[in-house]
Amino acid sequence: MSAESVRFSDERLAEIEALVKRYPSPQSALMPVLYMAQEDFGYLSMDAQQMVADVLGLRLMQVREVVTFYTMFREQPCGTYLLEVCTNAGCMLNGANELVSHMCDTLGISVGETTSDGLFTVTEVECAGACGGAPVVQVNNIYHEKATPETMDAFIVKARSEGAGK
Amino acid sequence: MTSLFINEQEVEVTPGTSILEACREHGVDVPYFCYHPELSVAANCRMCLVEVEGWNKPAASCCTPVSEGMKVKTATESLEKDRQMVMEYLLIHHPLDCPVCDQGGDCKLQDYAVEHGTSKGRYAEPKRAVINYDLGPFVNTCMTRCIHCTRCVRFADEVAGTGDIGVLNRSDHMTITGIVEEALESELSGNLPDVCPVGALLDKPSHDVSRPWEMTRHHSTCTQCPNGCDIQIESRGDEVMRIQPVENSPEPWICDRGRYVYDAFRSDHRILSPKVRSGDELVSVDWGDAFARTTELLKDKRVGILFSPDWSVEGQTAIRLMRDTLFPDAKVAYDLHRRDMRVFAFEEGFSMTTAQIADADQVVVLGSDLRQRLPLLMQRLRKRGRAGKPVSRIGAMNYRTNMEISNDAIIRPRDWAAVIARAMEQVRDLGKTAAGFENWLKAVPGRHEAGKVLADALMSDSCALLVGEEIRSHEDAAALINGLDLLMRACGHAEAENDGRNLMPEGMNTQVLAAIFGDVRASAGELFAAASAGELDALILVGSDPVGDGLFPTAAKAALASVPLVQIGAISGQISEYASVQLPAAAYSEIEGAFVNMEGRIRVASNPIKSLGQERPLWKVMMRMIQVMGGEVPVVNLTELRDMTRQRMPALAAAWDASEKDSVLIAPARNKGVELVPAKATDKFELDVVSRYSFYREGMWARASDLLSEAGSIHAMDDVLVHPDTLTALGLSAGEHTVRTFLGESAYYIGVREDVSPGVLFVAKRGVGGDLSDVSAASIIGGAQ
Amino acid sequence: MTIPSDPKQVKQICFDRINIPNVNTLSVAREHGAYEFLPTVLKEFDSARIIDEVKTSGVRGRGGAGFPTGLKWSFVPRNTGKPTYLLCNADEGEPGTFKDRDIMRFDPHLLIEGMIMAGFALGVHDAYIYIRGEFLHEANVMNDAIAEAYAANLLGDNILGSGYSMNLTVHRGAGAYVCGEETALIESLEGKPGRPRFKPPFPAVEGFYGCPTVVNNVETLATVPAILKFGGDWHASIGIPNNTGCKIFSVSGHVNKPGNYEVPMGTSLKTLIEEYCGGLQHGSVPKVVIPGGSSTPWLLAEHYDTPLTYDDMVKAGSMLGSGAIIVMDETADVVALSRRLAHFYAHESCGQCTPCREGTGWLERIMVRVENGQGTEDDIQVLKEAATHMAGRTICALADGAAAPILSMLEHFPEEVRARLVEKAA
Ligand SMILES: Cc1cc2nc3c(=O)[nH]c(=O)nc-3n(C[C@H](O)[C@H](O)[C@H](O)COP(=O)(O)O)c2cc1C
Numbered sequence A: 001m002s003a004e005s006v007r008f009s010d011e012r013l014a015e016i017e018a019l020v021k022r023y024p025s026p027q028s029a030l031m032p033v034l035y036m037a038q039e040d041f042g043y044l045s046m047d048a049q050q051m052v053a054d055v056l057g058l059r060l061m062q063v064r065e066v067v068t069f070y071t072m073f074r075e076q077p078c079g080t081y082l083l084e085v086c087t088n089a090g091c092m093l094n095g096a097n098e099l100v101s102h103m104c105d106t107l108g109i110s111v112g113e114t115t116s117d118g119l120f121t122v123t124e125v126e127c128a129g130a131c132g133g134a135p136v137v138q139v140n141n142i143y144h145e146k147a148t149p150e151t152m153d154a155f156i157v158k159a160r161s162e163g164a165g166k
Numbered sequence B: 001m002t003s004l005f006i007n008e009q010e011v012e013v014t015p016g017t018s019i020l021e022a023c024r025e026h027g028v029d030v031p032y033f034c035y036h037p038e039l040s041v042a043a044n045c046r047m048c049l050v051e052v053e054g055w056n057k058p059a060a061s062c063c064t065p066v067s068e069g070m071k072v073k074t075a076t077e078s079l080e081k082d083r084q085m086v087m088e089y090l091l092i093h094h095p096l097d098c099p100v101c102d103q104g105g106d107c108k109l110q111d112y113a114v115e116h117g118t119s120k121g122r123y124a125e126p127k128r129a130v131i132n133y134d135l136g137p138f139v140n141t142c143m144t145r146c147i148h149c150t151r152c153v154r155f156a157d158e159v160a161g162t163g164d165i166g167v168l169n170r171s172d173h174m175t176i177t178g179i180v181e182e183a184l185e186s187e188l189s190g191n192l193p194d195v196c197p198v199g200a201l202l203d204k205p206s207h208d209v210s211r212p213w214e215m216t217r218h219h220s221t222c223t224q225c226p227n228g229c230d231i232q233i234e235s236r237g238d239e240v241m242r243i244q245p246v247e248n249s250p251e252p253w254i255c256d257r258g259r260y261v262y263d264a265f266r267s268d269h270r271i272l273s274p275k276v277r278s279g280d281e282l283v284s285v286d287w288g289d290a291f292a293r294t295t296e297l298l299k300d301k302r303v304g305i306l307f308s309p310d311w312s313v314e315g316q317t318a319i320r321l322m323r324d325t326l327f328p329d330a331k332v333a334y335d336l337h338r339r340d341m342r343v344f345a346f347e348e349g350f351s352m353t354t355a356q357i358a359d360a361d362q363v364v365v366l367g368s369d370l371r372q373r374l375p376l377l378m379q380r381l382r383k384r385g386r387a388g389k390p391v392s393r394i395g396a397m398n399y400r401t402n403m404e405i406s407n408d409a410i411i412r413p414r415d416w417a418a419v420i421a422r423a424m425e426q427v428r429d430l431g432k433t434a435a436g437f438e439n440w441l442k443a444v445p446g447r448h449e450a451g452k453v454l455a456d457a458l459m460s461d462s463c464a465l466l467v468g469e470e471i472r473s474h475e476d477a478a479a480l481i482n483g484l485d486l487l488m489r490a491c492g493h494a495e496a497e498n499d500g501r502n503l504m505p506e507g508m509n510t511q512v513l514a515a516i517f518g519d520v521r522a523s524a525g526e527l528f529a530a531a532s533a534g535e536l537d538a539l540i541l542v543g544s545d546p547v548g549d550g551l552f553p554t555a556a557k558a559a560l561a562s563v564p565l566v567q568i569g570a571i572s573g574q575i576s577e578y579a580s581v582q583l584p585a586a587a588y589s590e591i592e593g594a595f596v597n598m599e600g601r602i603r604v605a606s607n608p609i610k611s612l613g614q615e616r617p618l619w620k621v622m623m624r625m626i627q628v629m630g631g632e633v634p635v636v637n638l639t640e641l642r643d644m645t646r647q648r649m650p651a652l653a654a655a656w657d658a659s660e661k662d663s664v665l666i667a668p669a670r671n672k673g674v675e676l677v678p679a680k681a682t683d684k685f686e687l688d689v690v691s692r693y694s695f696y697r698e699g700m701w702a703r704a705s706d707l708l709s710e711a712g713s714i715h716a717m718d719d720v721l722v723h724p725d726t727l728t729a730l731g732l733s734a735g736e737h738t739v740r741t742f743l744g745e746s747a748y749y750i751g752v753r754e755d756v757s758p759g760v761l762f763v764a765k766r767g768v769g770g771d772l773s774d775v776s777a778a779s780i781i782g783g784a785q
Numbered sequence C: 001m002t003i004p005s006d007p008k009q010v011k012q013i014c015f016d017r018i019n020i021p022n023v024n025t026l027s028v029a030r031e032h033g034a035y036e037f038l039p040t041v042l043k044e045f046d047s048a049r050i051i052d053e054v055k056t057s058g059v060r061g062r063g064g065a066g067f068p069t070g071l072k073w074s075f076v077p078r079n080t081g082k083p084t085y086l087l088c089n090a091d092e093g094e095p096g097t098f099k100d101r102d103i104m105r106f107d108p109h110l111l112i113e114g115m116i117m118a119g120f121a122l123g124v125h126d127a128y129i130y131i132r133g134e135f136l137h138e139a140n141v142m143n144d145a146i147a148e149a150y151a152a153n154l155l156g157d158n159i160l161g162s163g164y165s166m167n168l169t170v171h172r173g174a175g176a177y178v179c180g181e182e183t184a185l186i187e188s189l190e191g192k193p194g195r196p197r198f199k200p201p202f203p204a205v206e207g208f209y210g211c212p213t214v215v216n217n218v219e220t221l222a223t224v225p226a227i228l229k230f231g232g233d234w235h236a237s238i239g240i241p242n243n244t245g246c247k248i249f250s251v252s253g254h255v256n257k258p259g260n261y262e263v264p265m266g267t268s269l270k271t272l273i274e275e276y277c278g279g280l281q282h283g284s285v286p287k288v289v290i291p292g293g294s295s296t297p298w299l300l301a302e303h304y305d306t307p308l309t310y311d312d313m314v315k316a317g318s319m320l321g322s323g324a325i326i327v328m329d330e331t332a333d334v335v336a337l338s339r340r341l342a343h344f345y346a347h348e349s350c351g352q353c354t355p356c357r358e359g360t361g362w363l364e365r366i367m368v369r370v371e372n373g374q375g376t377e378d379d380i381q382v383l384k385e386a387a388t389h390m391a392g393r394t395i396c397a398l399a400d401g402a403a404a405p406i407l408s409m410l411e412h413f414p415e416e417v418r419a420r421l422v423e424k425a426a
């Protein structure tokens, strides 16, 4: 990705302008604007981070600190479907570890990896705040509760056929 | 006052003091890493735990304020165990490389490990290794040794104002790092290794060359800028190994220039023996032969004397004695940056201390690249900015300050009169006026909006003006300064106890120099003109380099080409090519002497570091010169010289004799009844020329230092700069163009930069723009081939 | 109004409308009483009266620390010349907790109404909901509800003609448990890494951008409309003294019907698990119950009858925390559980305090060895010391949370741990 291609659209910039007004200082808008950049450009490359810094009048270091502190900001691209399995207490007690192994086996990857077709990335995450529905898998931030090997297999099959078209 | 008990001892401290500070004030030892008296509190190392009676858990003393009647214990078995554990946590990932670490012997981690640690760590897992990063020419990093105290991060944020050191990641992946591939953009970067309590940030120049315990330390004064910081010179044998700030002095930091200039002390540029010219070369001779040649050149001749303000006060008196005895008619000059020699309503020097400036409601910087000139004063302004206090500025360029300037205006130097006039009108309309206002206003046709910045600031209860080089070296400086003086009087900022008039001096000692030399002082330009016109037979330069520094390089070259030069000093420099004789004088690291800084403080140096060669303290060279040239030697030792100096300057004597050295300050001269008004401008050239003062290149010492030269090349700009509009208006773009001045025409590469004021030709690199440094106006007349 | 003494008959406070379809929309919510009492509050109540009612109600912070809410509000200095901010803590990251999510996704207007009332009491004009980044759906629901509220003049300028104005903004976190700690939350909302600040100064005095700031949990704020509508005395009459009102318990782990249950304070742990959650998956008594989220010390079968109150939980050696009850039956592997939680804290430590940054990682690495049968007797001593000297010695309580599972495991199941050590395995 070149520095030129990492530019917010005019609509985005207008959105950011309105957003900044909601806070006492533009720095508060950093996290929401990083989300926008991640959505628009897939991940937060150094160019994207520099651009965000420029848009908000911050120093690159201020942006770097935030990007690296929070787990939901990604400095690397990931698969079309990001499968985040909670393996914390509630989910672990309800079979999350086995579910992760199953999904990795099905996809032929290890935790943290992306399938070679670029469709799926599997990661383990911390408590998703939905332990009542354990185990929980977030797929691009949409919660799949009470997930089982079967429901995930079904999802993967469906996603493959849809994702292939993308 | 709040009283509390520390280990059963009742003590009193100011309310709001932290327990740790209360302990420090009362000599109770509490171990800590992250606390630093000059930085904000982070409370992250957790080493400073103490017990407070009635609290159910230990408290971090650095971030816990005292309260009335509080009972604090700093040494209990349980605290000892806590400290032992903190040490164990810290040493989990710390390499065991003390024997090869520069910090060894001066390391908090090492000290506390002995004091509070256990003999054996129990961590059996793999250790972490951390990537190093580049912090510029002065700082080495070894980040695996980092203990995450964040002192360096706070330093970069709060003191240097660059904010380019940060904390990435979290948990035990947390790392301290700089922006990749970028040198720390700070003229205070050399403080980082001092700030780091362990061996993660290390002094690059002294890397691997010495160990703390081999050093001898001498208290001295830095003469690299008029701030005159206290310094500690560390030497091994006769070699200066490091220069450090002095604990508990008014200024806890020193700048990179003052710190790293020491590599010039033993450079090839030093004059270490008397020399005389033989053909193209200067050859070493003994003192006798050198003085014989000197006598031949100077005896009964008409001479001009030019010297540096940075010699000790004793040295300055000795120069005066030499002049009076040998050349009673000679004019002397010591300022290479002043064009207007008329009396200033307020002369060089500060009437406020740095602390008072920092406390003032308003600070206005007029025409100065303060960060390059006085980095430590800039640092104080940054600190006040962080506390929400405004700093305003008017100048020819949007000089980078690493801080937010509250009110900012860029102007051409020829507009200063209109700026001041605009401010006068505004304050007059608010009912404040001074006797000379109307005359002054009448003399100035225009009004410039930037005056509002000044007037607004003047309306506060206390306002500090920092008048900089753009005004001081202005051709009409005396009139402008008079205008500012009237404004300050009108607004009540000129009374003795609330005097906000600060004229930034070019070098050290200016308050005393005016007193010692006031009656025989000339402009450097006049001296050169006189030499070139055949009115002088020789020039004596004492530690001054008018070719490399100042506003008259072309005039100086012409003068030096027409008369012989006797060069006296510590550094040879580029003028040595003109020298007929060179007489070595000791560096400031090698003398005992007193200096007066811009605030009027007496700073004393006493350096038993032996000479490297045959150089002698300046005063001895002067006395010897008097003697060999047949004069009567006025003083034979330092005590006599000091007495003589005292007699000439009672204010200096008072400050010198004060038991609390910093309690008596020497005030700069104030001249009442100066009734100058600005002269009519003659607009022969469209552009005003402003020369940059470069922190890393200005002064003979700095140029003789390889370390500073290297740093200077990292921070360099294009040689000559203008605002893009200036070129656009001429139908030109950045490139090689012919420039016309009263000296003639030459071609320069002209770059563009938004932050230069339109109408200004900014000379970023002296020497390259050699001719341009001599002029104050120029025109771009078109593209060159 | 008299309150039935049988807790089961008490109307729920936060979950009163939770099962009503589409109650997330303004019209349905209004049909069921949302914003009904708001005009009265804005017109007839003043700040002092609201704070008094909340004090009388006895409601304690539902975010974990259980600090009395009315008291917290009364600490906010007035007329400082600075704005006061209200921040709703919807970071809900404590393992085991998932209650705030339900309030937000099902009944967002309850939270909005509570925030308007709290904001009004505190003189707040800008309020924020800091919601954990993973709750994207919940953030969207909240945003839709807020948009409707703005359109109905329930937010924004001159709310319902009262002269009071307040803006409300949803701000998403991005995956950092520690941002649930109130000062870390403030740092995060300022656009920085969420590293907790030391106290004093307390947020009530110097919080968001140095201004007076109140941080309250979602559930705490959602309780406010009922307290004002029915009176502080009404709320105080539910539960037991010093532990009044209802509390949502998020129950997970080895129970048949995990989920959120709002019950009056004082209901026993056993009642909650057996009557509401359909009992355990295996066996009749739990092996371990973590009563207040993963950071709280473990309870054992012998504590099964403990009433669910702040005070009784302390007496039993733990804490009510956020009310996240993780239940483990006899099949549970306590070493694996401890190891997993150690990983969590090591991953989530913000990194600033030495004991937490280095200690959490150290604990995890040792636990991995112990779990894999490579631990030694010495490790037990190290685990104990390393955990003990983290707790209570750091800026925030995350380190205490990290120590709790390790210390509980060592205290209650030393034999299970020893059974895994190298010598024993051989
Ligand atoms: C590590 C840590 C995490 C926390 N996480 C949360 C959280 O996710 N939600 C919450 O409401 N409070 C959390 N808290 C408690 C808050 O610091 C704070 O006490 C609470 O938001 C105050 O609101 P309340 O008085 O309404 O309970 C956490 C505290 C700590 C130390």
Ligand code: SF4
Pocket (backbone or CB within 6 Å): C178, C195, C196, C348, C349, C350, C351, C352, C353, C354, C356, C357, C394, C395, C396, C397, C398, C399
């Ligand atoms: S205890 Fe841990 S999470 Fe809390 S402030 Fe300290 S390092 Fe950060």
Ligand code: FES
Pocket (backbone or CB within 6 Å): B031, B032, B033, B034, B035, B042, B043, B044, B045, B046, B047, B048, B049, B060, B061, B062, B063
């Ligand atoms: S000095 Fe107090 S925590 Fe570091």
